[in-house]
Amino acid sequence: MNYTRKRALLACDFCRHRKRKCDGARPRCSTCEESNADCVYKELPADRVESCSPSAVVERLTRIETLLEEQSQRLDDLVRGGGQEGFGLSSPPGTRSSILPLEVSHSPQIAGASPASAPNRSQENLLDRHLEQATFLIPYDHSTSANSLLAWPRVKALIGNYPEDYFFTLEQSLPLPPGLELPNDNPEGSQLPAINPSNPNVLESLTRNYFAVVHPNFPLFTYQEFRQWQAYLYEHGPEDTPETAICLCVYALGCLVSPREGHLDVSVQAENDDLALQFFQPALTIILRHTVWGFRPRMEICQALILASSYFAHLGRPLHSWKMAVYASEKFITLHDRLKRAGFNTDQNDNYMRVFWSCFMIECDRAAELDVPRSGIEPQADKMPLPRTMNVTENDNIIYFVAETAIRRLLNRIHCSLYSKEHTDINALAGDPAMLTNISLSKLLSLSAELNRQLEEWYHSIPGKIRPPIGTEPVANDRGKVLRIRYYAARHIIHRPFVLYVVLQQPTTPTGHPTPVGSPQPLVPLPRVVREKCQVCIDSCQTYLYNVVEMLDKRSPYLWTFSQSCMACLLVLLLSKSSPLLSSITPELQPLTAMVLPRLRRWATPGSSFEAEVKILESLTRSLSGGA
Structure with a gap:
């Protein structure tokens, strides 16, 4: 039996x-x-025993439903109550991580808060590895990234061979931007722009830019807190403190961005970048000294590190941005651990939660595209409440931030459920279509249906006054644009496996093109439900591109991530167009590549990922037009 x-x-x-x-x-x-x-x-739900059947992941996803329902209520309470009450995004009862051990006491505490018992807890956790894996972490071996699509034979035939870690290798070999290679070891002696409280017009303008454009992405502190740090800087001048570094980073980021719509002239952007460097160089010196040689972690150094991470992200430097975020995460974990053991409840401190979720977002965005080490921040997400508004002026910023945090967590579930070798990684079969029988179409349908349901539930949980419309209708601000871009990114990768499944149905010649009519392996009729799923993926890729190009016109913390996603969408559309079963429902690629390429060329410095993306898409364009 x-x-x-x-x-x-x-x-x-x-x-x-x-x-x-x-x-x-x-x-x-x-x-x-x-x-x-x-x-x-x-007390835990009676259905916590994990099944060994193919539907186990679907059951786990279903249990996450309560998380999204709670998020919807929290957001609704926030928008109606003006942030008077704190709120948190808790996990379903019993949700635990298979990575970090848990406390065995009744009161929940951060993992590792009691080092003496950690080895035993780890051993127990390993025994329960399958049972306890209800937290969805981005797997190291996932194949969602644009780089993984370059391995498909049909893509190789058109644009050539690229190593599986191509973009990581490119970014790893890039030096720091000029002027940052050897920061001055004496921050007080660094060349600083004049900080003159009697003539603060320039600094005030940069501060306004920061709070209008940069701050909403990662609302690390309130405007009032920054004003206190700035007043001290005006009175005493730059000092070797995290607060000085925060102020200088704010000014640097204020240089990089513009509150005006559209892109800046290239020469104007270059001037702004140079001014930003004058602020950021001494800030980085202070930050690195306190990070490397500071043995007492402070929340302000975590905030400064996240600002440094944001600076590099605005420059399109993913690894440098990731490195700063990892430092911030490690400092935060150490600080959080110490305070917990000392009896402080950091969950009630809004700045702690803002820092935690900012670290979480940055690390997850990097891990989604690059095979980078993890700090340990990601598994703790189920135990951390979300930040709350400190005053009514920040209400919308926090709602956008909460909504983006939720879609980031859903994206993590998609990576884990559909693109991990442990589960349904259809991408792994690109080089061996004969293994297609190992993929359960019914399982793909079940997983995608559940994930798509959660995506739609997330979308409708956004309060109506800030919820971006579906499609390409203009959105009033960048935060709304980012939420809609995230929506289509998730919708695309939820349904991408069906396009890949269909592509694998059609044998290819050594050149990567479909085999001619009369092949001994005829086309398999395409079930209607599969065709419909492919249509959703194709439409999502196209709509994603129409939405994202505007964000590629200017510096933002999403610059590199969005450029990679653009290439992934175009490669999926290329695969779809090459399939006789899907070609008729796939748009022409030339207009889409023509829309994306000029934006990428703007940032294509020598040796960068942007330059590589441009070359890949130019090769794709030549192939589509019949060129060499």
């Missing part, structure tokens, strides 16, 4: 504290019976 062996769902408190095996008997387990001890179980 076939059956699934089930362990005790959850050990009782007595067994967990003593690291003993618990048989889960009710009302008393055998260990408590023998010891004449009180047998108390934590």
Whole structure:
């Protein structure tokens, strides 16, 4: 008789504290019976036992539904209540991570808060690895990135061979931007622009730029807090402190961006970049000194590191941005751990939550495209509340931030569920279509339907006054544009496996083109439901491109990420166009590549990912037009 062996769902408190095996008997387990001890179980849903069937991941995704429902209510409460009440995005009961061990006490604490018991907790956690994996982390081996699509034979035939870590290698080999290679070791002696409180017009203009354009993406602190730091800087001048570094980073970021719509002239942008460097160079010196040699972590150094990460992201430097974010995450984890052990409840401190979720967002965006090490911040997301508004002027900023955090977490689930080798990674079959029988179409349909349902639920959870319309209708601000871009990015990768599935159905010649009519392997009829899913993917790619090009006209923390996603969309459309089964429902690629290429050329400095993307898309354009 076939059956699934089930362990005790959850050990009782007595067994967990003593690291003993618990048989889960009710009302008393055998260990408590023998010891004449009180047998108390934590309350968890009765369906927490994970199935070994192909639908296990779908069941796990379904349990996440309560998380999205709560997020919808939290956002609604926030927009109606003006932020008077704090709110948090909690996990479904019993949601736990398979990466970090948990406390065994009744009161939830951050993982690792009690080092003495960590080894035992880790051992217990390893035993429950499958049972406990309800947190969806971006897997190291996922194949969602644009780089993974370059491995497909039909893509290779058109644009050539590229190594699987091509973009990581490019970015890794890039030096720091000129002027930052050897920062001055004496920040007080660095060449600073005049900071004159009697003539603060320039600095005030840069501050306005920052809070209008940069701050909404990562609302790390309030305007009032910054004013206090700035007043001290005006009075005492630059000092070797994180607060000085924060002010200088704010001015640097204010140089890089413009509140005006459209792109700046290239020469104007270059002048602004040069001025930004004058502020950022001494700021980076201060930040690195406190990061490397500061043994007492402070929230202000975490904030300064995130600002430095944002600076590099605005320059289109993903690895430098990631490095700063990892430093911030490590400092935050250390600080959070110390304060927890000292009895402080950091969950009630809004700045802590703003820093945590900013680190989470930056690290996840990098891990989604590059195979980078992780700091350990991602698995803690289920235990951290979301930030709340400090005053009514920041209400919309926090709502946008909360909404983007939620879609980032959904994107993580998509990476884990559809693009991990552990689950349904159809991309791994690109070089061996004969293995297509290993893919369960019914499983793909179930997973995509559940993920798409969660995506739509997320979209409708955004308060109506700031919810961006579906499609390409103009959106009033960049935050709304980013949410809509994230929506179509998620919709695309939820349905991409169906396009890849269909592409694998059609054999190819050594040149990468479909085999001629009369091939011994005829086309497999395409089920209507699969065709519909492919249509959703194709439409999502096209709409994504129409929405994102405007964001590629200017510097933003999304510059590099959006450029990679553009290339991924175009490569998926290329694969779709090359399939006889999908060609008729795929738009022409030449107008789309012509729309994207000028934007990428603007940032294509020698040796950069942007330059490589331009070359790849130019090769694609030549191939489509019949050139060499």
